Amino acid sequence: MPRNCCRQSGSIQQVSGEPSQSGLGFSHDHCVKFEFPNYQVSGGWGRCAAPRVLYRCSSKDIESYMNQIRLYKIALLAGLIVLNLQAYSLAIEPCEIQVIDAQNQWPVPLVELTTNHQVRFVTDNAGRIAFDLPELMNVETWFSIEGHGYGVKPDGFGNRGVRLTPRPGETLIIEVHRQLPAKRLGRLTGAGIFAESQKLGKELDWKESGVLGSDSVQISQYNGKLFWAWGDTVVPEYPLGIFHMTSATSELNPLKTFEPPVRLEYNYFRDNRGKPRGVAQFPGKGPTWISRYTTLSDKDGKQHLVGAYVKIQPPLTAYESGLCVWNDETEQFDHHTVLWTKSKETTKPLLAHDGHPIFWTDATHKKWLFFGDPFPSLKMPATFESWSNPETWEYLEPQKTVTAADGNKSIDVHRGSIAWNDYRKKWIAVFTQNHGKESELGEIWYVEADHPTGPWDGAIKVVTHNKYTFYNPRLHPELTDADSPILLFEGTYTQQFSGNPEATPRYDYNQILYRLDLNDPVIVQSLQ
Numbered sequence: 001m002p003r004n005c006c007r008q009s010g011s012i013q014q015v016s017g018e019p020s021q022s023g024l025g026f027s028h029d030h031c032v033k034f035e036f037p038n039y040q041v042s043g044g045w046g047r048c049a050a051p052r053v054l055y056r057c058s059s060k061d062i063e064s065y066m067n068q069i070r071l072y073k074i075a076l077l078a079g080l081i082v083l084n085l086q087a088y089s090l091a092i093e094p095c096e097i098q099v100i101d102a103q104n105q106w107p108v109p110l111v112e113l114t115t116n117h118q119v120r121f122v123t124d125n126a127g128r129i130a131f132d133l134p135e136l137m138n139v140e141t142w143f144s145i146e147g148h149g150y151g152v153k154p155d156g157f158g159n160r161g162v163r164l165t166p167r168p169g170e171t172l173i174i175e176v177h178r179q180l181p182a183k184r185l186g187r188l189t190g191a192g193i194f195a196e197s198q199k200l201g202k203e204l205d206w207k208e209s210g211v212l213g214s215d216s217v218q219i220s221q222y223n224g225k226l227f228w229a230w231g232d233t234v235v236p237e238y239p240l241g242i243f244h245m246t247s248a249t250s251e252l253n254p255l256k257t258f259e260p261p262v263r264l265e266y267n268y269f270r271d272n273r274g275k276p277r278g279v280a281q282f283p284g285k286g287p288t289w290i291s292r293y294t295t296l297s298d299k300d301g302k303q304h305l306v307g308a309y310v311k312i313q314p315p316l317t318a319y320e321s322g323l324c325v326w327n328d329e330t331e332q333f334d335h336h337t338v339l340w341t342k343s344k345e346t347t348k349p350l351l352a353h354d355g356h357p358i359f360w361t362d363a364t365h366k367k368w369l370f371f372g373d374p375f376p377s378l379k380m381p382a383t384f385e386s387w388s389n390p391e392t393w394e395y396l397e398p399q400k401t402v403t404a405a406d407g408n409k410s411i412d413v414h415r416g417s418i419a420w421n422d423y424r425k426k427w428i429a430v431f432t433q434n435h436g437k438e439s440e441l442g443e444i445w446y447v448e449a450d451h452p453t454g455p456w457d458g459a460i461k462v463v464t465h466n467k468y469t470f471y472n473p474r475l476h477p478e479l480t481d482a483d484s485p486i487l488l489f490e491g492t493y494t495q496q497f498s499g500n501p502e503a504t505p506r507y508d509y510n511q512i513l514y515r516l517d518l519n520d521p522v523i524v525q526s527l528q
Helices: 059-090 195-199 384-388 521-527
Strands: 011-015 031-035 053-056 095-101 112-114 120-122 128-131 141-146 161-164 171-178 183-187 217-222 225-230 246-250 288-297 303-313 317-327 332-341 356-361 367-372 376-381 401-403 410-421 426-433 444-449 457-463 469-475 486-494 510-517
Touching: 120 128, 128 195, 141 171, 161 171, 217 288, 217 303, 217 469, 225 288, 288 356, 288 367, 288 384, 303 332, 303 384, 356 410, 376 384, 426 469, 426 486, 457 510, 457 521
Parallel strands: 095 171, 401 457, 410 469
Antiparallel strands: 011 031, 031 053, 095 128, 112 120, 112 141, 141 161, 183 510, 217 225, 225 246, 288 303, 303 317, 317 332, 356 367, 367 376, 401 410, 410 426, 426 444, 444 457, 469 486, 486 510
C-alpha cells in the first residue's frame, strides 16, 4: 500500500486517464484509486463523486486542480464585477437644472424647486440642481419656484413656476427675475456648498470645513490676515455643537471675484483631532459669545485683537459681560475684564454686548472708535488703553427708526452695521427691519448719513425673504477697493423667529453674502 494511505480494508486499483465526473476536478491521470466500504479523508486525499471512492494523486495533478480553482474564482469575480457595472449603468443619471438671473446670466443660489408631490430641490452656490427622481425622468413636470427675492411671473391661477421635462444627462436652464437691487452671491459657511454640482461631477476640488452651521459673523484685520468669528456653531457629530465661538483666518483678499459662484475658504482653528474648536472657553456655565471684534494699538504700537464677551444661560439670558484679548500663543481669547454681573440690583448691563466697530477722525484729527448695531451706542478714543478703561467711554443714544425713501413709512430698526463709503462720500448702513411684512426679521434696508451718528434717513429695501429670517447683517468694506461702487454684506439665514415650519436644507443657520451696486440706476434714483 502506498505511503500515507488510509489503512482500511478495501481494494486498491491503479487507474490512468479516467475522466472527471464534473467540470472542475481531478483528471485522475496517474492516480491510485481506493475503494472502501467505510473510510475517512486525511491530508493529501481528494474525494471524488463516486461513493466510497478516494483518489491518491500526484502533486502535479493537485497543482493543476488548484490552478483550475483559481481560474474559477477569477471568472466568478469577473462575473460579479460585470453584474455590478451593469447595475450601475442602470442607475439614473441626473439631469442638471441650472437657475440663472435673467438680467446678468449669473447663477442664483438658494432657489427652491418643488414638484407637485412635494419633493424639494435647492440650488447650490453654482445655481445647480442634480435632479434624479426616476419617476419624473422623461416626464413633463411642474416645478414651483421660491427664490427669496428671485422668481417668475405668476400664471393665470397665481402659480409661480415652470414646466420642464428632465432627461438623464441633459441640462435645463431656468431664468428668474430679481425683485430687489441686491444680488445674492452665495453661502459662505456650512456644508455642501457645492453639493448639487458635485453630484454632477463638478466642483470636485471644493473641500468641506467640518462645520454645518454658523451664527452671526465678526471680523477684523489682524497680523496681515482677516480674523473671522462666529457664535453658536453646528457640527456633524452631535446636535449640541460649539458654543464658545469658532474662529478662522483668511487672506486679506479672499474672494477672487464678486460674482457667483462665491468661494471663500476659511482656515479654522482646530483641535488635536483636526476638528473646528471654540476659542473662548471662559469660566461659567453656558455659551460664550464675543462681539465688537476689532484691532487696536497700545501706546507702544503693539496691536491687540480684542472683543466684548457675554456669558449666556437658558433661555438666552446674559448673566455676565466683559472684555477679552486674543492670545497669539494659545490661539484663544484670554479673559481681560468683567464689566457686569447679573444681580437683583443690576439685572441688565448698562451697555449691550453686541455690535460692530467703526473708526472716525474728527475735525481736530483725533481718532475715535464707535460701536453700534447698527447705529453707534458707544464712543471712545481709538486706543487699546481707552478700550480697556470704561472711564473713557461715552454712551450714545442710537437712532431707533428710519424713514423710507418714499416717505410713506417709518422703518423699525433691528440690527446691522455701518461703514464709511468713499464712492458715495457718505456713511452707509444695512440693517434688518423689525416686524417686516414678508418676514418678521428678514427684510434688509440700505440707508445713508453724513455723520456716523446720523441722522439716518431715506432708506430703501434691498433684500427680501419669504417668511424666513436674515438677521445681524455685516458690511464688508474690507473686501473691496475703497472707491468701488460694489458693496458686500452678509447675514445669518435662519428659520428661527420666522414662523416657517420648514428649514432650508444646508442653508439654514448659515451666512449668505449679498452684493449691492451703488452705481445701479435704481439705487441712484431712489437715493436722490
